[in-house]
Amino acid sequence: MLVVAAVALLAAACGATPEAAPFQLPAENRLPAGATVLTSAPSQRADPACNPTASLRPQGAQPQPGAMPAGSTMAAIVASGKIRVGVNQNEFLFGYRNPATGEIEGFDIDLAREVARDLFGDPNRVELKPIETSNRVQALTKGQVDMVVQSFSATCARRKDIQFSSVYFExxxxxxxxxxxxxxxxxxxxxxxxxxxxxxxxxxxxxxxxxxxxxxxxxxxxxxxxxxxxxxxxxxxxxxxxxxxxxxxxxxxxxxxxxxxxDSYAIGIQQQATDFVRFVNGVLERVRSDGTWQRLYNQRLSVLGPSNGPPAPKYSD
Incomplete structure (x- = not known):
């Protein structure tokens, strides 16, 4: 006890103020398993000097559905029979599992189906793979999915590992x-x-x-x-x-x-699949110009109020 008192007096004499202990979750709480106290920002935005929302320009006319260029990323996807898409099943409006049907629905899901439409001629040729938000980049780098459509913000930090389409929502x-x-x-x-x-x-x-x-x-x-x-x-x-x-x-x-x-949402794509980035941007050009984007907004997002239309694309080349 004398030692403790001496330390306290010394601290007071020096004007020292003990640092507050970091907050910890109580032993008894109703938070879900895995919930944790975060002590620092994840630095996902990083240096914006890379122009994170700029993507690769579509290359000429889009190939016809089912007739992708030989050796292309798109041809490999078509040969597999379905496009594997990382999505969310817990984001109402954008990607959520409808309790009445058991199906995953939302604005992001509809956009994924538009990519499938231009690949296969069939918007239902999708394999929706629910992934946690924190695992979106990893799902692409490990080849678990062909693209991620999941309210995914394009940032310079993420561009070190993957590529992004042009922005489809702001x-x-x-x-x-x-x-x-x-x-x-x-x-x-x-x-x-x-x-x-x-x-x-x-x-x-x-x-x-x-x-x-x-x-x-x-x-x-x-x-x-x-x-x-x-x-x-x-x-x-x-x-x-x-x-x-x-x-x-x-x-x-x-x-x-x-x-x-x-934030600006874009479609995440594997780093090496440059041809597929250009193809997806061609799909998004069609979706913007033929009224599909506005139709999907009216169907899924009208609760947000009137839209200003789709964001204009920015291209790096």
């Missing part, structure tokens, strides 16, 4: 809370528990807040929703359409605050 980031929580904007999150997905771009804006929240990493948004409903976290923060998808499922929730950051 949005910004907000905060989701329980009504009456007293949280009205991101400025009110200091010291609050906020859930997010590990390795996602939207965590960086949360960690950048002047008053640091306690960031809880949870693997998917349905589990984040449950944690918010049970009061295990105070808020969730990610892209606006994903938050609206959660809000629709629970009228006791509300989206609050101004934009914290912006």
């Amino acid at each position: 949005t910004d980031q907000r905060v989701l809370v329980t009504k009456g929580s007293g949280i009205h904007s991101a400025a009110d999150l200091g010291g609050k528990k906020v859930c997010g997905i590990p390795n996602s771009t939207t965590l960086e804006a949360v960690f950048a807040l002047p008053q640091r929240p306690i960031v809880i990493g949870i693997e998917n948004w349905l589990d984040c929703l449950t944690a918010l409903q049970q009061g295990e976290v105070d808020a969730a923060s990610t892209d606006l359409p994903l938050l609206y998808g959660l809000e629709i499922q629970d009228p006791n929730l509300e989206v609050v605050g101004d934009a914290m950051a912006s």
Whole structure:
């Protein structure tokens, strides 16, 4: 006891202030398995100098469905009979499993089917492979899927390992809370528990807040929703359409605050498949120009309000 007292007196004499112990999850909590306290941003955006939203220009006229150039990535996919697509099954509006049918549906799923339409002449030639958000890059680098269509933000850090199509959707980031929580904007999150997905771009804006929240990493948004409903976290923060998808499922929730950051969704493709990047960009050109993009928006995303139309593509060559 004398030693402890002496150390305390010495610290006081030197003006030292003991650092607060890092927040740890209590032994008894109702968070899903694997939930963890995150202590640093994942740095997914990295240096934007690479122009992350610029992609490869489509190369001339698109080949006819089922008649892909010999030796191309597209020919190999057609020969396999289906295109393997990494998707989400927990993001209402973009990619979710419809409880009435058991089928995965959403805006991202519809876009994946448009790629299959131009490859095979049949939009149903897709093998939808649900993957966790944090494993999207890994699924491509390990060859587990041919492309990822999963509200996937194009960033320079990710471009070190994979390629991206041109952007097909743009949005910004907000905060989701329980009504009456007293949280009205991101400025009110200091010291609050906020859930997010590990390795996602939207965590960086949360960690950048002047008053640091306690960031809880949870693997998917349905589990984040449950944690918010049970009061295990105070808020969730990610892209606006994903938050609206959660809000629709629970009228006791509300989206609050101004934009914290912006994101641009693109299709992730294996690094070596340059020909397939150009092909997919040709598909997206058709989808923009023939009204398909707007039709899919009206069908899946009208809850977000009137659209400004599809984003204009940016090409690097």
